Amino acid sequence: MTMENLNINRMQDNGLDADLVATSTAIDELAARDACAAGRGFEDRLAIATMPRIGARDSGDEIVYSFKAHAARDSWVRPMRLAAMIALAASAGFVWFATRPAPVAAPVAPEEVAAALSPVEQDVEVWLGITDTEIAFARAEVDELAIDSDILDESLGGEPSAGAWFLEGESL
């Protein structure tokens, strides 16, 4: 605080009582000491420390400009980038498919093959045995049915055959 300021303050404090003017002046002197407590070079330190803030608008403009440029470029770059990614993925897939190693069958021991086929062979033999017996039985049954049918036809004379009744849906 300069002496000029102190004098101005005193002029403005003219309305104060004499004892209060002394107190007011004492506070002014105390304030001057407080201001000096900052030490030399305080203003420079402070100005330098806060300088980036004052220049913020210029850098802000640059940021806005670059953002706009980026946004404009995106309108045509983005689809091209997408297409390039798809083409790259397809090429990689094709190369992998073309150069992949051929599948190799694992060697199987003859004993294992024989063991796997053994139940099948047994089943076939069982089926063959069953079939012969069943065929002979069914053949005998068919023969007996044919004989019974002939006998029935003879006994009925001019009547239509039982097979015809059955086919025409009429009851005996």
Next chain:
Amino acid sequence: MHALGNAQDRDSEAQAIRLTGLLALASRGDQAAWRELVGLYARRVFAMGFSRFRNRELAEEIAQSVFATVAAKLASGDYTERGRFESWLMRVTMNRIRDEARRAARQAVPTDPASLVDIREDGQRGGAERDDDSGRFLALRDALTQLPDADREVLMLRHQGQMAFKEMSELLDEPVGTLLARHHRALRKLREIMESPDAAERARRVEGR
């Protein structure tokens, strides 16, 4: 007296025009203008913080925070100078000091009242620094700490902030007459505190150290 008044008016008008120019340049990122602006107000802002906390580092931190706020506001282009820059700057400072006082109050640890008296006498309350004040200034500082916050703020704005009553009126949104009365009352209270027997006893103890 009338001629002196006219000269003062012309001075303040010239200062206002110069300040408007500096603010305009600084808001466009002019570093020289910003340096000059900081040079005009930095010590007043610092003195207010130092007067309140008696801590040099904290006062510097407050000043830096205040000017960072001002710089950001100017750079954003949102600030329009209407002759109230100083009031606004001091308002930012007062708010920052109040915030810091509240933060310090939250962190304060309850202590024996007798030891608090000793701390106040040392002028080292809240981690403040010992300085080379004479007994007279120590007694004055001691008396200031005993004032209510409202009275203390008026004195701080008037003396450490070097504000005119008109500017204080804009800042505190009170009529000039009210502020003159408040200032007068605050000085009277301060005087009474300094003349009280307790103060005299404390002054003797301080000088005897």
